[in-house]
Structure formats: structure tokens, C-alpha cells
Amino acid sequence: MNGASSYSGLVDRAFIFILGTSILLLIAVTAVMIFFIVRYRRSKNPNPAQIEGSTTLETIWTVLPTILVLVMFYYGWAGFKVMRDIPDGAMQVTVKAQMWSWLFEYENGKQSAELIVPTGRPVALNLTSSDVIHSFFVPAFRLKEDCMPGRTNHAWFESIRDGEYDLLCAEYCGDLHSAMLSKVVSVPADSFDAWLGLDAGPPTGRQLLTLRGCVACHTLDGKDLVGPSFKGVFGKTETVVLPDGTERQVTIDEEYLRRAILEPKAEIVKGYKDQMPEQRDLVTDEEVDALIKFIKGLQ
Amino acid sequence: MNHSHSMTHGGNARPHVLPDGLFVGIWVGLLLLTAATVSASVFFPGKIGILVAVLVTPAKAALILMYFMHLKYEKPAFVAMFLVAVGILAIFMGLTFFDYLHR
Amino acid sequence: MSADHAHALEAGRGNDLPVHRDDEGSKTGMWLFLFTELLLFGGLFLIYAVYRSMDGAAFHHAAEELNRTLGVTNTVVLLTSSLTMVLSVSALQRGNRSRSLAxxxxxxxxxCCFLVIKYFEWSAKYHHGIFPGTEHIHALPAGEGLFFSLYFMMTGLHGIHVVIGMIAMAIVFAKVRSGSINQDRHGALEYVGLYWHLVDLIWVFLLPLFYLTN
Amino acid sequence: MAAPSSVAAFGTTGSYLDTFPGRRGLWGWLTTVDHKKIGLMYAAAMFTFFLVGMALGFLIRLELLQPGTQFIGPKTYNSVFTLHGVIMIFLFIVPGIPAILGNFILPLQLGAEDVAFPRLNLLSWYVYMVGAVMALASLFISGGPIDTGWTFYAPYAVNTQTNVSWAVLAAFVLGFSSILTGMNFITTIHRLRAPGMGFFGMPLFCWGLYATSWIQIIATPVVGITLVLLFLERTLGIGFFDPSRGGDPILYQHLFWIYSHPVVYVMILPAMGIISEILPTFARRTIFGYKAIAMSSMAIAVVGYLVWGHHMFTVGMSDTARWIFSILTFFVAVPTGVKVFNWMATLYRGSIEVRVPLLYALGWVFLFSIGGLTGLANGALATDIHIHDTAYIVGHFHYTMFGGAVIGMFAGLHFWFPKIYGRMYDEKRATWAWGLIMVGFNTLYFPMLILGIMGMPRRYQDYLPQFSFWHMVSTIGSWILVAGILLMFFNLLRAIRHGKIAGDNPWGATTLEWKTSSPPPLLNFAQAPVVTTGPYDFTEILAKGHDPEAKSL
Structure with a gap:
């Protein structure tokens, strides 16, 4: 798989050196082993030599591997050092991971569920998480760094080729870990600037569902994932469970939807786990209205 | 069944009993050192208090280990094993701080 | 070969029947056990060191809540108990059973005295709402909350060890009195002593870490 | 000591497996303090758990046969891989070789009647069983099976509603059992070596156990307290690992790996000891570089304490800590390499008879070499960033833990089986099982290395289409491997009753356990052994022209 970041070549060089050496050593050990088994089989060599050891040999095969692994360390460190030196003036992107979606925030406040970047320009990432540990992993860039709750980790990359690259969560984060996928889309710098500057107005309800990660757990097509599907939910009557365990019937109207978004723990639809993060401080009133409007129309 | 005897070699010699006066002396020493740490932290709170605690506490520990716990009079192997255990604990702390002090 | 003999053979192994007695072996085992205790507390010491290095000021501030007088008194109590413990062992080694028992x-x-003082200390904190899981402690600045959590965890774990030590003392007391622990076989008393000194040793470190921090 | 002569006679002749009058059946086993019986009790419990863990692993592979959900959804899948890990690690591999083979063989190899603290040994078994029952109970008590992965990472393990609390307490209890066994073994080695056997006269399996026991004693308490704190974090909210209370989830990882890295050497060092027994026996020559192998075990144990940070290269540790842990990690490779070279040199100019235990040992060297060499890319920073938390790690981990520890245990089982039961298994069937295991193993785990380099993360219930081919290959490998393992167990179990009588020393081995009868008597030796030669001195065997009845394969 071809590397697509400015430092992927250095990483691949380390891979080739380390894995290449390893394969050679494995072949050598196996070959010697098989040769000895055949050459010194009992029928051919009934009288074994009792050799206790050899200080010279012990020294050689202590010193040589030490040198070899130090070279390996050097290659690994050399590639790593570049990864950690974030260039001055790199474009800053804040990565917000949550169960089980990604949100990317640019310096001008623009938000996106896919990481759109300009080819050939360094991008610095400030990685955070709002719940558990996630890990930002783009195999094509040879880049991985965890998103930790309560702190900001840093990483950077520079895409060297236009294209779409898989972005995966590499740290186990619960039910839909394997669905926590997104893309890095690398586009020419001028089209990126155009995209970034484009003011499309406030996001629509449909866009918000993606940006806020709602669709990680709630589908739009009637299938149930971790949470109930949005399709046809408006107007239904459901049994909900209150925090003290009592149950009651509600009709899903605008007021219920508003409560369910802002304080999901207050009334949980029966049969689902209490897993949804509170959105009270995460969405504005206008956004809630847009969301409700969209869900309402989804029949 | 004679071989069971061979395993008792050297294992059950009469113990080396220290005089009680020594223990009382150690106890007095421990109390004095405690007094030193406490007064340092009361009268010189901050750096000096901490410094005294850092110096005196291991000294107290050493007195307890060597005399109350008899380590001074055990075979060197015991001391070595003890140092290994403490050394590894120190390694755990030291290496962890390569992370926390350089963040 | 009777059933009794087989019983005796199996049951006696490692005790006294055909198998050897090895005091130094037992002592080795005891010390190894002490190392595991040391490392058990070691994990907590490590956490303490990390959080103190991250927010020392909060630790100093929180430590003012603790009662230094009680902490120091308990230190004296424990150090003295270590002395009486070691005197008990040496008395038995000299064959003076009644002094050993005393x-x-x-x-x-x-x-007991140590635990009573500890009880008053903890319950005073508890009444002020300073206890892991309370609203009050969650309202404190993060560093102070961690300090109190560490305080309860470390003194709590230490307290559990004190209780275990007391149970062990009660057992060896009965055995010394019955004579099954005596001048020639004093190992068990000695090992309880070692354990007790370790409990004391750990307290020696807890004192400056919690009570003398401010 | 004046024991009645009939008792003494019973203890030194006959077989430890004979029932004592008055102590029959299950009760006789459950109250025994005989290290050999305790070893077999561990074997019964642990191999049961191993088969359960294997079934769970088999399920994981079936689910991953193709992209999309086959038959278990994400929630179930997460519990299945967690249980697979918890059972295999905490109930099987960590305590496995010391508890089963160590218990059985160590006192015999030292020429002792038993371990230093026989009753403590039985207590360890009960503590282990309590831990195991707690672990199993956690599946059914409120909350349901844990879904955190065997690492219990905070804050996920703090937040999840599944029953983590019971599981971590179970792991704590199991750790306590390991500690007791470790204390017992160290004391045994220090105090109960036969007259004439110095530290450097011990067989190398004893050295492996010695190094292992030290790790168990020093490292286990750290994870013990960490897991207790995780429990209290869930119940009381003490905040140590909770970022909203100022805690640091990375500190949990430090504490966890301070134990869990050294503990991989708990799994691997005794296996290395087993290989060091088997190679000289079948090459019929003394081991090459005895001291180098013994000392490298200790070196691995020590350096193993210094390298835990390489599990954390992507968590946001300081860059300084990252490169320091990287360079320290590479130093573990050196003593490991020294061992492999010495083993190769032991085959040089030997008189090699290829029989089942040797086949396992050679297969072990091959698999473990892959495991060790694939570890190099994890130690190097640039490469580890890419393969961290991917299927590559899973592959590497299984090559070392399964290929290393478990195949080593299988080697030891086939080596000492005739000593344990006095009977020999069917060697032809054993060879077939070995072949299936080797082929299945590599078909199962090698594709994982490739997948990881391609960018396939671990613990994924579903995956992108570009990964399908290698996943399918891997799943097919799991079928072959399971067939091989089942055949192996069938063969061994059958041989307990139906195997040919093996003789006291069927392989022509030199260490003390082969100088007593098979199976050994209750007190191990009719005559107290006195050691006058090194552990691998074949003079006597060669002089006798020892030629066991079974022919070379």
C-alpha cells in the first residue's frame, strides 16, 4: 500500500529495514536448524560431541545483535522524530472523537465529518475525545495518535497526493468501534481554500445528524442500531423508562424530541441502553429546531 | 527417609538475639527523628520541611528494617533480595516520570 | 499400610511428619511475601507521586484539612507497638514466655489504640462530607479531590493491614500460650513481627506524605 | 524422624497416583498436598478453560470470515473477544506452565520431596479456583459479560454497564494465586536443591521458573492494586483515572503495563526452560552455553521491567518517554537472541533423534522466532505508530504467547507425559497433531501480520472490503488449528489409560526427574538423590548405549 504523507517514505524505510532483516534472520535460523537436524541425525552421527560453550561465540552473538538493534532503533527514531516535529504555520484542525463518530473543526469554525485537507500543505491535528479513548488512524499516512478524554494530543501530516484515504478508529471504544470510520479527502490547495471559505449558511438538519455523530447510532432507514432509527419515529407512542426505573407512555412529539436530544438520560425508550451523551452544551437552539424539523419529515 | 535430614542443613540454628536495650534505643531514635520531621514541617513549612522529611523518613525506615526486622543480621542474600524489590519499585517510579516530567 | 498411616503421611507433609523443618526457608517465604506487600503499596505511592507532581499546590492546600496531631500521635503509637512486638519476640527467644505474652x-x-484514633479521624472527615463519592468531594478542585481519594485509599489499605496484623497476633498469642510456639519453634511469632514492622514502615512514609505536606 | 516404616515404604515406592486407603476419589485429590497431584489438578482446570477460550477464539474467526455481520452482532462480538482474552491470559497462559508443569517437575528436578510450602501450594489452587469461579460468575451477574477487552482500559472500563467490577476482582484474586506460587517456587529453589546441586547445577527449566517467580512476586501486586482501584473507581468514583475529576487515563495504562509487560515473560520464560530441556535430551549432548542461557533468563526478567511503555507509543506520552522506552525495548531482544543461538549450537554435532517432543521444540523455535522478530517492528517508534492496535499486534502477540508459551507447554506435556503417567502416547498420532497445529497456526496468524500492515485495526467486528481475502485465509487456518489441538488432546487423554508402559527414562534424559520411577512415588525418590555431575551430562547414558525401544520417527 502506497504511503501518501510526506513522512511515509521514512516510515516505510524503517519497515523495510526491520522486516527485511527479520526475514533474513528467520530464514537463517530455520535453515541452520533443518541442516543440523539432517546432518547430525542419530543414524548418521551416533557419537555426539559434548561442547560446553564458547566465550568467543557468546560475545559475538551478544555484541552483533546489540549493534543491529541499535540501528533498528535509529531508523525507528529517525522516522518518528519527523512525525513529532509539527511545522510552524501548519493549518490547525481540531479532531473531536466521540462514540462513534468523528468531527473536524477548522480554524474558521467550519465543521466537517470528513477531514478535507489541501494536498501539499502541513496539517496539525489537535486530538480530543468527549468520552472514552479513541485513536486517529490513517494507514496511508502511517499516522496514528490517540484521542484522550481530558487532554489534547498532537500530531501532523502533509498529504502528498490527491485522493480519499480511510480513517479508522484504532483504540477499542465500545459497541460500534468497527463502524467508527471516516475519510481523509486530500484535494488541490485552491479547491480546498474555496471549500473552506464557502459559507453554506447554518448546517441543515440532515448535515447536523452527521456532524454531531447522531447517525452513528440512529439510522435513517428504519434499521435499529444502538439507538432507535429516526425513520417514522415522529408521532409514534413509545414506552420510556425514567431514571428511577418507572415506565410511562409518551407520544413522540416535538417536545419529547427536544428533551431526548438535550437530556437523553431523563427518558430512555424501553429496550435501549442509557448510552447517549447529553447534548445540552453541544448544540444551539437553532440546531435543535433544525434537527427536529428533519426528523419530523422522515416518515 | 533419611534424606529429609539432609535438607535441614543450616536452617534451624539458634537465632541471634539482640539485647532489649538496643531495641529501646532504636525506638527512642525513631521518636526523635519523628519529632525532627514534624517540627521541621511546623517551623519551616515549604522547602526545608520537605527536605528534612525526604532525608529523615528513609533513615527511619532503615532503622526499622535493620534492627526491628533484623535485616542487618540476616544473610547477604536477604539484603540483596530486598534491594532488588526496592530497586525495581524505584525503576517503576523513575521511568514513569520520564513521561510526566517531559509532557 | 493402614489408612491412618496414609493420612498421617499426607497430612504430615510440610508440617512435621516425614518432612524436614526449615526455618530459613520459612523466613525466605515471609520476606518474599513482604516484597509483594511493598509493591502493592508501591502502586499507590506511584499514583501519589504522579498527582503531587502535577498539582502540588492542591495537595498542600488539601493537607491542611488533615489533623496533624492525630497523625503524629498515631505514628508514636505504631512505633511503640513495633518496639513491644520486637521485645515480645526476643523474650520468647530467651525462653521468657510470660514476658513475651505481655x-x-x-x-x-x-x-487497637491506633485504629480507634483512625476511626475518629475518618469519621470526622466523613461528617464533613469528605469521603470518596460524596458531592462535597466532587465539588472540590480536582487536585484536592485526588489528594483525599489517595488519603482514604492509602490509609484504608494500611488500616486493613493493621486489622490483619491484629488477627495474626491473636492467633500467635493463643499458640504461644498453649506452647506450640515456644523458644525452639518461634518462627510464627517472628513472622508476625516482620509483618507488623512492615505495617509500621509503611506508616512512616504515610506520615510525611499526608500529614506533613502543608 | 521416626515415621512408621510402612508409611515410609509407601512414600518411596509405588505411584503417587495410587489411592490411599481412606482417602479415595475426589476427596483424596481435593485435600492433597502432593505437588504432583496439585499440578494435575491445575491441568484439569486450566485445560478446561483453554478449550473454552479456544471455542471463543473459533467464534471470533468465524464472525470475521467475511465483511459484515455473519451471526454475532457487535455487542456479542465485543464480549466474545474480551472473554477469549481474559480466559486465555488470566486463567490459562499466565499461571499455566508454572502451575501445571512447574508444580509437577520442579521438585523432581531439584531432587526434593515436595515444594517448600506444600499446604500453601494447595491453597494457591483453591485461590485460583475462587478467582476462576468469580470470572465465570461475572458473565451471569447483573450487567452481563464484560466488553472492555482484557486490558480493562479506563475510562471505558469505568463507564461501561457490563460487569467489569466482578471481572477485575477475579483477576485480582487470580494474581494472588500466582504470587503464592511464585513465593513457593523461589523458596523451594533456594532451600531444597539436592545435595551437590548448586544454583548453576540446576536444570534450565528451574532457572526459567526462578526468573518467572520473581516477576510474579514483584509485578503482580502492582496490577492487583490497580484493578482494585478500577473497582473503586466504578463503585465510589475515586477519580484516579477519570479525566473529569483530574485523573489521568494514561496513568492507568502505565500501571497496567508495569505488570502486564513483565508478565509476558512470566508466560514465555518457563517455555524457554522447557525447550532448553528438550533440545539437549534429543541431541544427546550437553547444552551449549548453560550459563549464558541461565543468565539471559534473569536478564530478560530484569529488562522486562523497563519496557512497558512500548505499549503506549500512541497514547500521548511525552516524546522523551517514547524514545527511552523504545531503546530499552530493543535490549530485550539481545538476551532472547542469545538463547536462540545457544539452542542452535546445541544441535551442532549432536546425535539427534527426532521424536515428538523435539518436533514441538523445533516448531516452537520457528514460531517463537517469528514472534520475537515481529516484535522488533513494535519496538521501533516509526513503525510501531503504524502497526499499533492493528491486527499485526494480534498476530505478533499470538506468535509469542501461543507460539511461544502454549506450544512450549505442549512440548513440555509431550516430553514429561511418560513421567507423569508412566505411559506413552501414540507417537504417530501425536506427529499428525503436531503437523496440523503447525500448518493451522501459521495459516491462522500469519495473515494477521499482513492485515495489520495493510491497516486493519484490531477488535473490529466488521471490516473494509480490502481486508477480506486475508481474513478468509485466517479463518480457514483456525479450522485446521482446532482440529490439530483436539487430536492432540484426544491422543494424550487416551494414553492415560491405554498407552504403552513407558519406562522410567524413555528419552534417555539426564535430569533428576528421570532417575526416579514413572510415575514417581509419593515422596518422589526411593533414594535421596545426590548430585555429582552437571544437569546435562550424558556420559552415563552414552556408556549404557541407551537405546529406547521406540525407533526414530
């Missing part, structure tokens, strides 16, 4: 009783009473 010293052991003194140790036991001192450890």
Missing part, C-alpha cells in the same frame, strides 16, 4: 498484649492494645 509484650504481645501490649502490641495488640496499641494497635
Amino acid at each position: 509484650m504481645l498484649t501490649a502490641t495488640f492494645l496499641l494497635s
